Amino acid sequence: MQPQTAATLEQLEKADWFANVGTFNGIQNPSKVMLLPTWEEAVNQCSSIAWENLCLEAANQYRQRLTERSREQFSQWNEIVASLKPITEPLVRQKIEAVVREHDLPKVFEDTVQWDILHVCMESEYADVFQPGFYASQAYWYAKGHFPCGWEGEFPNGTLIIF
Numbered sequence: 001m002q003p004q005t006a007a008t009l010e011q012l013e014k015a016d017w018f019a020n021v022g023t024f025n026g027i028q029n030p031s032k033v034m035l036l037p038t039w040e041e042a043v044n045q046c047s048s049i050a051w052e053n054l055c056l057e058a059a060n061q062y063r064q065r066l067t068e069r070s071r072e073q074f075s076q077w078n079e080i081v082a083s084l085k086p087i088t089e090p091l092v093r094q095k096i097e098a099v100v101r102e103h104d105l106p107k108v109f110e111d112t113v114q115w116d117i118l119h120v121c122m123e124s125e126y127a128d129v130f131q132p133g134f135y136a137s138q139a140y141w142y143a144k145g146h147f148p149c150g151w152e153g154e155f156p157n158g159t160l161i162i163f
Contacts, residue, residue: 001083120139
């Protein structure tokens with residue numbers, strides 16, 4: 001694991017995920033995001049085909065940039081994923097446990113958070129090949145106590161939807 005990935009995981013571990021959902025707490029520029037008021041709306045957003053496609057496209061574009069810059073390093077992608085999952089999966093389960101129980105959140109919520117955090121780490125692992133972007137910005141919102149869960153408009157123009 002790269003040192004920057006360990007530092008990212010440490011920062012995420014210390015953060016109080018979801019502490020500010022539904023509020024403008026921790027948001028420096030409220031006009032730059034769309035804030036949802038309920039878990040129900042957040043889950044609807046994160047499970048939408050549009051958000052799933054955007055997240056998948058962000059991961060695909062990142063992998064494409066990696067292959068353009070270093071096929072050799074990119075060839076280790078699956079091994080790195082396999083080495084990170086035993087770290088990221090328990091972290092995510094620990095961080096979401098209380099809100100899942102309290103709000104009876106569906107499996108798609110956990111799947112979304114698992115995907116986000118794994119890809120935050122993958123961007124970090126390859127930061128020396130291509131700069132982190134989409135998923136690093138997702139980590140920012142988790143660390144601020146929010147849940148990034150959608151996009152309004154045509155990416156990259158438009159507005160991030162958070163809870």
